[in-house]
Amino acid sequence: TQSIVVQVGQCGNQIGSRFWDLALREHASVSRRGDFDDSLGTFFRQQPGEGQALKARAVLVDMEEGVVGELLKGRLRGVFDHSALITDVSGSGNNWAVGHCEYGLRHREALSESIRRCAEQCDCLQCFFLLHSMGGGTGSGLGTAILQLLRDQYPEVYRFVTAVYPSEDDDVITSPYNSVLAMRCLTDYADCVMPIDNACLAGIAQRVQDSGRTAAGSSAAAGAAAKDAKPFDAMNSIVANLLLNLTASARFSGTLNVDLNEISMNLVPFPRLHYLLAAQSPLSPALPPRRPDQAFNESFGKEAQLFSAEPRSHLYLACALLLRGRIDLSDVRRCVDRLGNRLAFADWNPDCWKIGHCAVPPAGQQFALLSLANNTAIGASLHLLGDRFSRLYKRRAHLHHYTQVDGFEAATFDSAFASLNDLREDYAALERRHAAGASAEPPLPRLKIAS
Amino acid sequence: MHWLQACGRLLYQRSFKAGMSIVTLQLGQCGNQVGHAFFSSIIEDLASGDCRRATSGRAVTETDDAYSEVSRNRFFHCTEAGQQQAMRARAVLCDAEEKVVAMVTEDAAKSGCWAYANNAKVCLKRGSGNNWAQGYRHHGPKCWPNLSEIVRRQAEASDRLDGFLALMSLAGGTGSGLGTFVCEQVRDEYPQANLISGLVWPHSRGEVSVQAYNSVLTTAHLTAACDALLLFENDRLQDACERRLGLARVDVGHLNAMIGHQLGAILQPACGVQSAAAQGPALGGIAASLCPHPDLRLLQLRCLPYASERAKEFSGFAWPGLLRHLRQMLLAGAAVEEGLDWRQDAALTAASGRQRCFASRLWLRGLGADSLCPADWEQHLLLPELHPAWLPQSDRLTVCRTGRPYRGYERACALVSNCATGADTLDRSIARAWSMFAAKAFVHQYARFGLEEAAFLDCFAAAEQTVFNYRNL
Numbered sequence: 001t002q003s004i005v006v007q008v009g010q011c012g013n014q015i016g017s018r019f020w021d022l023a024l025r026e027h028a029s030v031s032r033r034g035d036f037d038d039s040l041g042t043f044f045r046q047q048p049g050e051g052q053a054l055k056a057r058a059v060l061v062d063m064e065e066g067v068v069g070e071l072l073k074g075r076l077r078g079v080f081d082h083s084a085l086i087t088d089v090s091g092s093g094n095n096w097a098v099g100h101c102e103y104g105l106r107h108r109e110a111l112s113e114s115i116r117r118c119a120e121q122c123d124c125l126q127c128f129f130l131l132h133s134m135g136g137g138t139g140s141g142l143g144t145a146i147l148q149l150l151r152d153q154y155p156e157v158y159r160f161v162t163a164v165y166p167s168e169d170d171d172v173i174t175s176p177y178n179s180v181l182a183m184r185c186l187t188d189y190a191d192c193v194m195p196i197d198n199a200c201l202a203g204i205a206q207r208v209q210d211s212g213r214t215a216a217g218s219s220a221a222a223g224a225a226a227k228d229a230k231p232f233d234a235m236n237s238i239v240a241n242l243l244l245n246l247t248a249s250a251r252f253s254g255t256l257n258v259d260l261n262e263i264s265m266n267l268v269p270f271p272r273l274h275y276l277l278a279a280q281s282p283l284s285p286a287l288p289p290r291r292p293d294q295a296f297n298e299s300f301g302k303e304a305q306l307f308s309a310e311p312r313s314h315l316y317l318a319c320a321l322l323l324r325g326r327i328d329l330s331d332v333r334r335c336v337d338r339l340g341n342r343l344a345f346a347d348w349n350p351d352c353w354k355i356g357h358c359a360v361p362p363a364g365q366q367f368a369l370l371s372l373a374n375n376t377a378i379g380a381s382l383h384l385l386g387d388r389f390s391r392l393y394k395r396r397a398h399l400h401h402y403t404q405v406d407g408f409e410a411a412t413f414d415s416a417f418a419s420l421n422d423l424r425e426d427y428a429a430l431e432r433r434h435a436a437g438a439s440a441e442p443p444l445p446r447l448k449i450a451s
Numbered sequence: 452m453h454w455l456q457a458c459g460r461l462l463y464q465r466s467f468k469a470g471m472s473i474v475t476l477q478l479g480q481c482g483n484q485v486g487h488a489f490f491s492s493i494i495e496d497l498a499s500g501d502c503r504r505a506t507s508g509r510a511v512t513e514t515d516d517a518y519s520e521v522s523r524n525r526f527f528h529c530t531e532a533g534q535q536q537a538m539r540a541r542a543v544l545c546d547a548e549e550k551v552v553a554m555v556t557e558d559a560a561k562s563g564c565w566a567y568a569n570n571a572k573v574c575l576k577r578g579s580g581n582n583w584a585q586g587y588r589h590h591g592p593k594c595w596p597n598l599s600e601i602v603r604r605q606a607e608a609s610d611r612l613d614g615f616l617a618l619m620s621l622a623g624g625t626g627s628g629l630g631t632f633v634c635e636q637v638r639d640e641y642p643q644a645n646l647i648s649g650l651v652w653p654h655s656r657g658e659v660s661v662q663a664y665n666s667v668l669t670t671a672h673l674t675a676a677c678d679a680l681l682l683f684e685n686d687r688l689q690d691a692c693e694r695r696l697g698l699a700r701v702d703v704g705h706l707n708a709m710i711g712h713q714l715g716a717i718l719q720p721a722c723g724v725q726s727a728a729a730q731g732p733a734l735g736g737i738a739a740s741l742c743p744h745p746d747l748r749l750l751q752l753r754c755l756p757y758a759s760e761r762a763k764e765f766s767g768f769a770w771p772g773l774l775r776h777l778r779q780m781l782l783a784g785a786a787v788e789e790g791l792d793w794r795q796d797a798a799l800t801a802a803s804g805r806q807r808c809f810a811s812r813l814w815l816r817g818l819g820a821d822s823l824c825p826a827d828w829e830q831h832l833l834l835p836e837l838h839p840a841w842l843p844q845s846d847r848l849t850v851c852r853t854g855r856p857y858r859g860y861e862r863a864c865a866l867v868s869n870c871a872t873g874a875d876t877l878d879r880s881i882a883r884a885w886s887m888f889a890a891k892a893f894v895h896q897y898a899r900f901g902l903e904e905a906a907f908l909d910c911f912a913a914a915e916q917t918v919f920n921y922r923n924l
Contacts, residue, residue, distance in 0.1 A: 253551075257548075270895070328700035328702055329689070330689075333656070351657040
């Protein structure tokens with residue numbers, strides 16, 4: 001099966017460029033001969049003609065020329081198909097309405113065409129990955145317009161979204177507006193969303209760098225990457241690694257393969273509650289290897305979380321553990337048992353685990369673990385986002401920038417905020433029900449057979 | 452005559468007319484891996500016979516020759532390809548994606564002595580996403596036209612068809628969903644053939660979030676479609692592997708190898724191997740003697756001894772010892788012979804109502820099996836307290852035996868019982884599935900592929916009925 005990556009906006013394209021770089025490195029380290037096989041085919045295709053160059057299954061979208069321009073001048077320029085680039089010049093001015101309504105309309109045909117061409121080159125298209133940020137205008141607005149287009153035109157294909165949320169101290173004043181407006185689209189049109197927080201990424205990158213300084217030496221891969229590293233590269237690489245770990249089992253073989261459609265099936269018990277908290281161990285492939293027990297502990301700790309939430313003090317609805325590399329079934333059983341005793345799961349399924357194992361570890365590592373948790377902790381973060389939104393909205397601050405855009409209605413703010421609140425309420429209700437325990441309402445009695 | 456007996460006689464007559472070959476349906480990732488382990492066990496058993504023959508007298512050689520011939524014919528399609536005899540497994544491989552089938556096919560070919568038939572596999576491009584409904588309603592019908600062709604070819608390649616052994620796991624979407632669909636279709640197209648499915652129950656502490664749903668949905672359908680369901684529980688298998696193989700670290704390969712070993716122990720020839728014609732059908736024998744009633748189809752399998760390759764030579768036991776352990780395992784509901792609760796005796800078990808047993812079938816393989824007399828095993832395994840009073844003595848325990856050892860074990864035995872242990876496992880899954888259903892968790896995922904609440908409720912009702920029947924044996 002194949003997947004297409006749609007990277008939108010400055011942030012989306014920066015993460016995307018790290019992703020493609022690391023993906024090529026990973027495949028190079030796994031397959032010495034460099035043959036084109038199914039695993040490579042998930043994200044790449046071969047250009048017919050001499051050389052049979054590798055082309056990424058990617059669509060690059062940006063309304064400014066800066067980041068995409070850089071990409072096309074850099075080392076990866078040969079990897080992208082020039083028909084898969086949709087750009088404009090003036091940017092979105094951090095305005096969701098401009099991105100969604102104005103550019104969404106203007107570039108709809110071109111986008112649809114690009115995506116269709118990519119999809120036709122796929123034998124069996126399984127999944128779209130959307131990379132974007134929530135706080136700005138292009139990634140947030142145009143990104144969600146594309147998401148809606150994907151839902152309309154390819155309803156059977158899964159839509160996984162990696163969304164970078166603005167931190168509390170984000171310098172874009174209107175980021176709460178943009179985020180809440182985009183959230184509504186994510187709730188309605190995405191199959192799975194992995195929210196990421198810049199503050200968390202920065203923290204992890206700092207920890208990696210600190211331990212890198214104290215380590216005896218660094219691997220060749222890390223050295224090579226450090227040579228032409230740009231600012232934010234470390235942070236973006238973390239997200240890129242997340243995507244590689246997520247898709248490893250779909251690409252390579254293992255005893256317990258986990259395909260992407262299984263992620264959605266196992267982790268999303270209720271259609272709108274599809275926000276998954278991600279954590280990885282080791283934090284970066286450049287770090288020294290972890291033993292399985294350490295890796296399990298680390299990935300459930302606060303520091304490895306990619307979004308500012310504390311899943312351990314909230315309720316787990318479901319949890320997936322995607323393991324890569326060498327680990328024994330008995331070790332996994334033991335760790336899962338230990339964890340299961342310490343974490344709070346919803347009472348309708350105290351054993352709501354999904355375990356996957358891929359034989360191929362990340363480059364330079366023996367073993368890695370990615371945990372994806374559908375956890376009510378996100379409700380707390382939504383609460384904060386809602387508050388920031390309210391503070392602005394109550395004063396009607398900056399609204400005119402949005403309402404003056406053609407095609408944008410003022411009521412969109414209200415419906416988006418209502419959607420956010422509904423989501424918060426859904427998570428809170430689950431927590432309340434859990435807290436009340438069996439005394440809240442008697443469980444539905446099982447069917448009885450008349451004798 | 453009790454009506455159950457009448458059913459039994461009818462079934463037995465039907466299956467006795469049937470023939471000898473068994474076609475294995477390997478469905479889904481686990482089904483393919485287990486199937487491969489099963490055929491490997493058969494091959495190893497045949498190879499161990501070759502060793503024995505090399506050092507033994509004529510009488511032994513004749514027995515072994517007959518055994519090998521029957522066994523080869525039962526599981527493989529043997530053709531002469533030049534000097535070599537090519538053995539092609541009588542198997543059909545099906546999965547919703549290609550990786551595992553490719554791996555299993557390659558492993559088989561690597562062995563050098565057997566392989567899967569070239570045209571025996573059907574793969575789709577994308578998996579079932581652990582979704583029973585996707586496997587049952589979408590992939591099943593899509594695969595079936597090609598698959599039915601391959602199944603027909605395999606069935607026709609046999610002189611006489613005993614029936615089908617369907618292997619699948621219950622946790623995922625393909626094995627369980629597509630597997631259920633295939634079993635129902637096979638039942639429709641081959642009403643005279645025996646159909647037994649080997650079901651692998653997942654670890655109770657989660658491998659897949661929705662495994663309880665998939666397990667209940669599958670079991671509810673298959674109790675109607677199959678003649679018998681052989682249950683292999685990962686928890687028990689893992690425990691057994693850890694203890695018997697002395698391994699701290701057990702992986703999926705060990706579990707599969709154990710299942711393969713156990714299946715071989717009950718499906719390899721037994722009962723007077725002298726004349727191939729006198730061989731009863733293996734699947735038919737199991738179905739007839741153990742599962743005459745549609746709501747009592749859950750079978751538990753216990754097999755002794757089992758050891759690693761190194762320890763095998765030191766695991767020589769005498770028949771009384773083996774039989775005594777089997778009996779205690781049955782009473783205590785255990786999967787392993789170590790750490791048994793020996794205080795549990797027949798009276799206690801009967802009083803607790805836990806291990807109520809409908810019927811059992813015993814295989815004795817190895818030195819001196821032919822010279823045992825009925826009293827030798829009856830004193831251990833024919834326990835009046837366990838069986839329902841209305842079941843005649845003669846139907847409670849059937850025995851198959853052969854003097855030919857299995858896989859190099861001097862003496863080995865296997866016991867398949869239709870008892871309430873299986874119902875306990877099913878009950879736990881129903882409880883979990885029901886609490887999810889009541890909370891409407893994951894239900895929309897199944898609805899996406901057309902499985903509505905009414906269909907769920909039907910399956911819950913069927914599964915509860917099965918548990919009820921066992922509780923009231």
